């Protein structure tokens with residue numbers, strides 16, 4: 387499948403790989419992960435509850451609570467280590483990065499986001515990772531969401547792209563520091579995934 391992919395550059399450093407991933411292949415992996423590390427709606431430092439439900443796989447996982455954002459080796463809900471990153475997921479991320487010139491991408495963390503209609507993600511930078519030299523690879527499954535990107539500051543004009551089932555984004559170079567987010571998800575149904583959007587972001591956190 388990936389041989390047919392034509393990467394589209396959205397902004398410098400941000401690439402879209404349309405239909406690079408398959409929800410039929412990935413959903414069973416996600417189900418397995420959430421059976422040991424259940425989805426949860428995290429609190430922000432300011433005390434808001436996120437509309438997106440999250441969990442992780444990998445050596446470390448991203449978490450948020452009243453003390454702030456960080457990566458942790460254990461799931462604060464269960465005290466257990468996060469489930470290992472399935473090799474098939476890791477290879478997908480490594481292949482996507484390589485397709486646009488980031489060779490040797492070896493993620494150690496994967497944040498799994500579940501969106502239901504009405505969920506959104508406000509503009510943010512991903513900056514809890516130790517280094518910005520590595521890209522983030524982002525896989526979208528299920529119903530379509532509108533992703534927006536700004537610049538190094540959280541203002542000014544944004545660029546938007548609709549992320550459909552199977553679409554992969556590679557977010558590296560100068561884009562790695564750019565603010566971005568997801569507009570409120572519109573209700574719709576995907577034949578395999580149902581009324582849900584999944585987003586998996588693969589990172590080199592440590």
Ligand code: MD6
Pocket residue numbers: 499507512522523524533555557566567568585587
């Ligand atoms: C989402 N994605 O698509 C949220 N971050 O649901 C992100 O926040 C993101 O797609 C860094 C790099 C790529 C991303």
Ligand code: FE
Pocket residue numbers: 510511512566
């Ligand atoms: Fe992000």
